Amino acid sequence: MTFDLAFTEDADAESRLEALAALTRQTRELMDAVALTAAPEGELAEIAGELAVLTERLRAVSRQSTHPFHIGSDGTLRHVGNAVIGSGNPFALPLVIEPDPSTGEGGVRADVTFRPIHEGPPGSVHGGVSALIMDHLLGHAAALAGRGGFTGTLTLRYVRRVPYGEPLAATAAVARTEGRKTWVEGRIADQAGTVLVEATGLFITPTQWPPMRDAPSVAG
Numbered sequence: 550m551t552f553d554l555a556f557t558e559d560a561d562a563e564s565r566l567e568a569l570a571a572l573t574r575q576t577r578e579l580m581d582a583v584a585l586t587a588a589p590e591g592e593l594a595e596i597a598g599e600l601a602v603l604t605e606r607l608r609a610v611s612r613q614s615t616h617p618f619h620i621g622s623d624g625t626l627r628h629v630g631n632a633v634i635g636s637g638n639p640f641a642l643p644l645v646i647e648p649d650p651s652t653g654e655g656g657v658r659a660d661v662t663f664r665p666i667h668e669g670p671p672g673s674v675h676g677g678v679s680a681l682i683m684d685h686l687l688g689h690a691a692a693l694a695g696r697g698g699f700t701g702t703l704t705l706r707y708v709r710r711v712p713y714g715e716p717l718a719a720t721a722a723v724a725r726t727e728g729r730k731t732w733v734e735g736r737i738a739d740q741a742g743t744v745l746v747e748a749t750g751l752f753i754t755p756t757q758w759p760p761m762r763d764a765p766s767v768a769g
């Protein structure tokens with residue numbers, strides 16, 4: 550398998566990326582408002598029509614693909630189009646990941662507050678959404694330890710239901726390594742430290758990837 554990290558030199562200007570981030574934040578607000586709206590039928594149809602106009606306006610000037618990796622002005626590796634951290638991806642929570650060396654090799658943490666759009670069982674977060682967050686955070690920990698790769702397996706134990714609208718914390722750190730394989734463990738816990746989700750992931754570094762000893766900080 551070949552995989553090109555696809556760094557780009559001619560990234561958009563920071564000012565355009567900030568404008569895109571503002572549009573993305575507004576779109577997330579829209580998604581939340583749609584999920585919770587109690588507007589009457591006629592108003593829903595009217596708003597859908599207004600949104601169709603805006604959608605066409607954006608589609609008229611589409612890119613061929615989402616934003617690839619690029620190096621930001623502060624040297625940070627950015628992935629604006631990423632589904633979990635991307636500042637230009639409305640689907641992203643987004644997760645803001647910080648290094649947390651106290652939890653071990655590649656240790657990372659992120660504050661997470663899920664929203665009603667993440668609903669699975671009524672009043673709770675969808676298990677697949679928790680898995681998405683865990684997959685990315687565990688993968689980030691592997692990359693931070695200089696052992697970036699693709700998820701081979703991801704195993705979750707859903708210990709308690711995950712609420713939305715409450716501040717939670719997600720953490721991960723490398724558990725062990727063997728050749729190109731890196732096992733990472735993580736969890737989502739509430740503010741009292743009660744574990745809601747436990748995760749273990751196996752990340753495999755493709756043979757073609759160069760060594761990543763000085764892993765850059767990564768942001769959306």
Ligand SMILES: CCCCCCCCCCCCCC(=O)SCCNC(=O)CCNC(=O)[C@H](O)C(C)(C)COP(=O)(O)OP(=O)(O)OC[C@H]1O[C@@H](n2cnc3c(N)ncnc32)[C@H](O)[C@@H]1OP(=O)(O)O
Pocket residue numbers: 550554684685686687688689692697698699700701702730751753754755756761764765767
């Ligand atoms: C610097 C930039 C970094 C930026 C990063 C920012 C953070 C981003 C964080 C993003 C996080 C989000 C991340 C995502 O969303 S990643 C997206 C989801 N994952 C994928 O799409 C992966 C698809 N699969 C593949 O590409 C290949 O199968 C991989 C690369 C995984 C292995 O293909 P490769 O050809 O290399 O493998 P090999 O055949 O030589 O086998 C090698 C060894 O591995 C063992 N094995 C193989 N497959 C599996 C498996 N599935 N489970 C368990 N074990 C497996 C195999 O038995 C052997 O073991 P051994 O016999 O040697 O003991």
